[in-house]
Amino acid sequence: MEFPLFNGEEARTWIRRCNRYFQIIPIPEEQKVPLASVYMQGREFQSHLEKRGMPSWSKLILIILKMFEDLDYERVVSEFNMLRQETTVHEYLIKFEELESHMLIFNKNLDETFIMMKFISGLKEEIKGYVATMNPTNLDQAIVLARRQENMVNALLRKTNQQQKSNQNKISFRPQNKNLPYKPSFKPSFKPREESTQPRRFLKKAEVRARKEKNLCYKCDEPYSPGHRCRFRQVHMLMTEE
Structure with a gap:
C-alpha cells in the first residue's frame, strides 16, 4: 500500500487517505509528519516547514486545511451537525469521518459518545431506529449495526419489488380501445338450444x-x-x- 501523494488539490481527501493509511500501517506519531512531507509537492508548503519546523500530525492537518482549504470552525461545526445520510451507509460514513477529523482538529477532547450519537442521528429513519434500540457503546458498533440494518432493508425492498412484478404479470387488462367489445377469455360450457324446424301444427x-x-x-x-x-x-x- 503506497502513501497518498498530495499536489495541493483536494486536501480533505488526502488527509482522509493518510489517516486510513496510518490505521492500516501503524506509524509512530513522531514519524507521521516526516513521512507525509516526502509525498507533498509544492514549494509553498516545503518553505513553510523549513521556516517553522516539523509540527505534530494534528497541527499539520490544520496548516494544510488553512493553506489549501477555506477551513472555518463555525462552518465545520455547521456541516457536522447538518450531515444526513442520503445514499448508502458507506458514503455517509466517508463524509462523517472527514468532518469528524476536522472537528477533532479544533477539539481533541471531543467525547466519543457524542460522536457516536451524532453518527446515529444522521442515519436514515429506517436504519436509525434499529441502531438506537440496540444500544451500541461505541462508534464501531454503531457502524456495524447500521450496515446490518441497511442490508436487511435492501433485501426486503428487493423481495417486495419481485412480488409486485409477479402480481402485475398475473393481472389481465381489457383492451385499451374502448370502442372494441370486451371478449372474455373463457368459453361457455353450455350449448344453445336448437330451434325446431318443424312447421306449426x-x-x-x-x-x-x-x-x-x-x-x-x-x-x-x-x-x-x-x-x-x-x-x-x-x-x-x-x-x-x-
Missing part, C-alpha cells in the same frame, strides 16, 4: 280427442307419460268447431 278438436284416447303427445307422435319431454318445442293452437 293446428290440432282440431277431433284430433285432440283421438290423441288423448291413444295417450299420445299433442306435439309429437310419441306416447305421453309424466315427465315426457317433447322433441319439438312448438306453439300449438287448438281449434274448436262451432
Whole structure:
C-alpha cells in the first residue's frame, strides 16, 4: 500500500487517505509528519516547514486545511451537525469521518459518545431506529449495526419489488380501445338450444280427442307419460268447431 501523494488539490481527501493509511500501517506519531512531507509537492508548503519546523500530525492537518482549504470552525461545526445520510451507509460514513477529523482538529477532547450519537442521528429513519434500540457503546458498533440494518432493508425492498412484478404479470387488462367489445377469455360450457324446424301444427278438436284416447303427445307422435319431454318445442293452437 503506497502513501497518498498530495499536489495541493483536494486536501480533505488526502488527509482522509493518510489517516486510513496510518490505521492500516501503524506509524509512530513522531514519524507521521516526516513521512507525509516526502509525498507533498509544492514549494509553498516545503518553505513553510523549513521556516517553522516539523509540527505534530494534528497541527499539520490544520496548516494544510488553512493553506489549501477555506477551513472555518463555525462552518465545520455547521456541516457536522447538518450531515444526513442520503445514499448508502458507506458514503455517509466517508463524509462523517472527514468532518469528524476536522472537528477533532479544533477539539481533541471531543467525547466519543457524542460522536457516536451524532453518527446515529444522521442515519436514515429506517436504519436509525434499529441502531438506537440496540444500544451500541461505541462508534464501531454503531457502524456495524447500521450496515446490518441497511442490508436487511435492501433485501426486503428487493423481495417486495419481485412480488409486485409477479402480481402485475398475473393481472389481465381489457383492451385499451374502448370502442372494441370486451371478449372474455373463457368459453361457455353450455350449448344453445336448437330451434325446431318443424312447421306449426293446428290440432282440431277431433284430433285432440283421438290423441288423448291413444295417450299420445299433442306435439309429437310419441306416447305421453309424466315427465315426457317433447322433441319439438312448438306453439300449438287448438281449434274448436262451432
